[in-house]
Amino acid sequence: MKNNNSQLESQEFKSKLSECVIERICTERVTPKSKLYFCLREVLVWILWAISVVVGILAVSVTVYVYLHTHFSIYEATHDTFILFAYEALPYLWLGVFVLMTVLAIIHLRCTKHGYRHSLIKLTVSSILFSIFGGVLIYYTGFGHILDTKLGKMIPMYKSLETREMSLWQMPEEGRLVGVYTKVDGEESPYIIFRDYAGEVWIINTADLFERDIELLTTEAQVRVIGVVIDSVGMNFHACGVFPWMYDKTYMPMDEMAKERREFLQRVYAQKSRVLNKAKELESEVFDNEVNKPMGLCAELAIVRRIEESMR
Amino acid sequence: MGDSKPSVDMTDEEIIKMVLREPAFFGHIIERYESKMRRYIRRLGVREPEDQDDVLQEIFMKVYKNINGFDVQLSFSSWLYRIAHNESISWYRKKSVRPEGHLVFDSEEILEFQETMLDSSEVSHDKQLNAQEVSRALESLDQKYRDVLVLRYFEHKEYEEISDILKIPIGSVGTLIHRGKNQLHQIINHDAVRV
Numbered sequence: 001m002k003n004n005n006s007q008l009e010s011q012e013f014k015s016k017l018s019e020c021v022i023e024r025i026c027t028e029r030v031t032p033k034s035k036l037y038f039c040l041r042e043v044l045v046w047i048l049w050a051i052s053v054v055v056g057i058l059a060v061s062v063t064v065y066v067y068l069h070t071h072f073s074i075y076e077a078t079h080d081t082f083i084l085f086a087y088e089a090l091p092y093l094w095l096g097v098f099v100l101m102t103v104l105a106i107i108h109l110r111c112t113k114h115g116y117r118h119s120l121i122k123l124t125v126s127s128i129l130f131s132i133f134g135g136v137l138i139y140y141t142g143f144g145h146i147l148d149t150k151l152g153k154m155i156p157m158y159k160s161l162e163t164r165e166m167s168l169w170q171m172p173e174e175g176r177l178v179g180v181y182t183k184v185d186g187e188e189s190p191y192i193i194f195r196d197y198a199g200e201v202w203i204i205n206t207a208d209l210f211e212r213d214i215e216l217l218t219t220e221a222q223v224r225v226i227g228v229v230i231d232s233v234g235m236n237f238h239a240c241g242v243f244p245w246m247y248d249k250t251y252m253p254m255d256e257m258a259k260e261r262r263e264f265l266q267r268v269y270a271q272k273s274r275v276l277n278k279a280k281e282l283e284s285e286v287f288d289n290e291v292n293k294p295m296g297l298c299a300e301l302a303i304v305r306r307i308e309e310s311m312r
Numbered sequence: 313m314g315d316s317k318p319s320v321d322m323t324d325e326e327i328i329k330m331v332l333r334e335p336a337f338f339g340h341i342i343e344r345y346e347s348k349m350r351r352y353i354r355r356l357g358v359r360e361p362e363d364q365d366d367v368l369q370e371i372f373m374k375v376y377k378n379i380n381g382f383d384v385q386l387s388f389s390s391w392l393y394r395i396a397h398n399e400s401i402s403w404y405r406k407k408s409v410r411p412e413g414h415l416v417f418d419s420e421e422i423l424e425f426q427e428t429m430l431d432s433s434e435v436s437h438d439k440q441l442n443a444q445e446v447s448r449a450l451e452s453l454d455q456k457y458r459d460v461l462v463l464r465y466f467e468h469k470e471y472e473e474i475s476d477i478l479k480i481p482i483g484s485v486g487t488l489i490h491r492g493k494n495q496l497h498q499i500i501n502h503d504a505v506r507v
Contacts, residue, residue: 018339116479
């Protein structure tokens with residue numbers, strides 16, 4: 001009986017529902033939201049998506065620039081192991097931005113009219129691939145470098161790649177210098193004048209440098225030098241290798257860095273064998289003259305020791 | 313108002329075009345879908361007729377307010393079901409209750425559903441499950457599974473329509489139906505329900 005009553009009530013309302021709704025529409029003066037509202041809403045979602053994508057692409061371009069231009073060819077000069085070097089070289093801030101933007105892009109895409117039709121995996125993979133592809137393209141325009149450098153100048157907290165590299169390489173006490181060649185001290189002399197990034201002037205012995213190193217130095221571009229401080233008061237430095245400060249910012253410098261590394265390793269082995277041969281020749285003589293000593297210095301650099309350890 | 317009035321053989325989309333010119337025609341949409349929507353929200357757990365009335369009013373008010381946002385690439389029915397689904401969820405939230413079913417499935421529907429379920433090789437030997445027990449098992453299913461099973465087997469919606477109603481990918485619809493059936497199979501106590 002109770003069931004019948006409720007059915008009856010429900011049936012009674014059923015015939016009235018449309019009337020009730022129409023009445024409410026009239027009394028509350030309800031009007032449909034305009035088409036423009038829905039259009040703008042959709043456009044806004046797509047704009048937010050586009051912003052996320054663009055920022056994500058920029059993050060990838062800076063990440064690519066920072067990671068590829070970190071000087072891995074002679075990582076032993078600054079780090080004990082490659083793993084440690086690779087770990088410290090990762091631009092975590094930009095990776096974080098990339099992940100955040102990918103998540104936002106996916107969320108915005110799902111908020112579009114038909115975004116729900118695509119699976120999360122499809123959206124995630126396509127967003128990541130799209131950002132990576134776009135980021136690499138932008139990297140080739142040099143924008144990754146520009147953004148990194150500009151931010152480094154504008155925001156004191158932000159450490160650009162060049163700032164980070166400088167803090168690693170402008171360390172004379174560790175045998176690393178960044179600066180520019182000034183002039184040759186005498187025609188036949190192996191000594192040159194070198195002004196480092198901190199403004200200090202060094203007298204550098206280039207006797208152990210290869211022709212390629214000398215050519216690089218005399219371009220008067222900023223370079224990295226590894227070697228040994230002979231006299232920190234007299235500012236004497238014995239150079240064992242010269243490397244470019246930075247490679248062209250618009251292409252992948254892996255080949256150059258790999259070549260640089262191969263050449264440096266060959267040089268290390270050549271210097272080592274020179275020292276050993278000299279030692280055999282002189283046997284009981286004491287190696288205390290100025291000619292022999294520097295060859296031993298280069299062969300005993302920390303970087304050489306690390307290279308040998310990693311080769312074992 | 314014009315001479316032309318919505319007729320029975322007109323499509324929803326045609327009536328909506330007329331509603332945009334004359335709001336009074338919206339009553340035709342309500343009458344066309346009232347019983348379907350009432351049945352659907354009842355299956356979603358809005359059991360009391362008074363609550364159903366409230367929810368239905370809100371559904372149709374929302375439809376009217378957002379009628380310009382109706383995506384013509386969807387069927388009107390799917391769009392309406394989507395609003396009904398969302399409105400029912402909102403109703404649970406307002407009432408702070410769990411969306412539980414209350415034996416709202418008709419016996420015939422349950423039997424039909426059993427038939428479909430029995431097509432599955434996993435349950436092919438359970439020919440005579442008690443309808444009441446199946447109904448109870450359906451009610452204790454996870455919400456996400458119950459939503460798709462109700463739409464598929466009780467509202468007879470296609471996968472694409474379910475995808476549009478619940479705003480999930482079509483692939484997920486298939487997965488949820490499959491998992492829902494599995495969970496249902498686990499819930500049903502076979503020994504207890506054999507007739």
